[in-house]
Amino acid sequence: MNVSRRHALLALATTLLATPAASAETIRVGLPTKTYWPTTIAETAVRQKLFEKEGITAELTIYRSGAETFEGMAAGAADIILDPPSLVSAGRKKGVMSRIVANATMGNFGWQLMVPVKSALDVKGLNGKKVAITAAGSGSDLLALWTIQDRKIEFTRVPVGGGGLVPNLLAGNVEAAVVYSPLSFQISKSGEARTILDYSKEVPPNLTAGWIVLDKFAEAKPQVVQKAINALYGAVAFMRANRDVTVKLIADLYEMPAEIAALEYDNTIMKLETDGNMAAANVPAAVQLSLDLAKLGGLKDIVPVEDVISTKFKPVPTRP
Secondary structure, three states: OOHHHHHHHHHHHHHHHHHHHHOOEEEEEEEOOOOOHHHHHHHHHHHOOHHHHOOEEEEEEEOOOHHHHHHHHHOOOOOEEEEOHHHHHHHHHOOOOEEEEEEEEOOOOOOEEEEEOOOOOOOHHHOOOEEEEOOOOOHHHHHHHHHHHHHOOOOEEEEOOHHHHHHHHHOOOOOEEEEOOOHHHHHHHOOOEEEEEEHHHHOOOOOOEEEEEEHHHHHHOHHHHHHHHHHHHHHHHHHHHOHHHHHHHHHHHHOOOHHHHHHHHHHOHHHOOOOOOOOOOOHHHHHHHHHHHHHHOOOOOOOOHHHHEOOOOOOOOOOO
16 A cells, blocks of 8 residues: 555544544533532533533533523523423423423422521511512522412512622621522521521422423434433432542532532532433422422413423433
């Protein structure tokens, strides 16, 4: 074989080997807010190259709330997002056809109703006051609405974005805030705020959040959806098996002390769903309870459970 022919064959082989990486599908992952466990999952999947091992690339976009994240998906800016069933239900009523393809969590772990440490208010004392939430229609909003209904009080819900909860609470712009972990753990540990209602204990267990895609995306690119959830649940498995690495990641990502990151790991990360299977026997009832709680909180756009979930996918966790 002459030199020029050998070079040509080598060039062709190099091109063929490079093609899969060059043409790898990109999955755009929408996350509800920065300092929140879905971000930890997605960042772990990226850093452990789990998306790459599935043959796809991932672009992470962090929004200011769950509602804004859902709007991003509806507008075509995100392919897979993490949000509650209530937004899927409300969205379908408005023509945004999406479904939950993987169950992420069955509880409001780390979510707390908090007041400044010097405040004398209890839950009943919030009647007529202002309470910070991330955004209307978000998970924090649903918990605030649930509080209003369950405790038979009235207060004004003030949307401030995920990054605005703690600053507005500590500045006295609101009397209380619905705070997610690890921020709730951080301001409690620092002595800046105290918990007056622990939602993980007060709200009945239900499917509080899942990974969601538009119906048309699932139909057009089912393999990409499958690969994405494989990577995300591979990240959950990795985190559960690697406490020190995950605690350090949480501390670094959110610029918080290791002891707070450890609380987040033990009280939130270790309680996340590891299977994600929407076809599991307990899922329909858990989704229905979530919708019922949202309805109790004021959501009117309720659709049947079968319209909220998809059982076509089951995560097969990617190994690092």
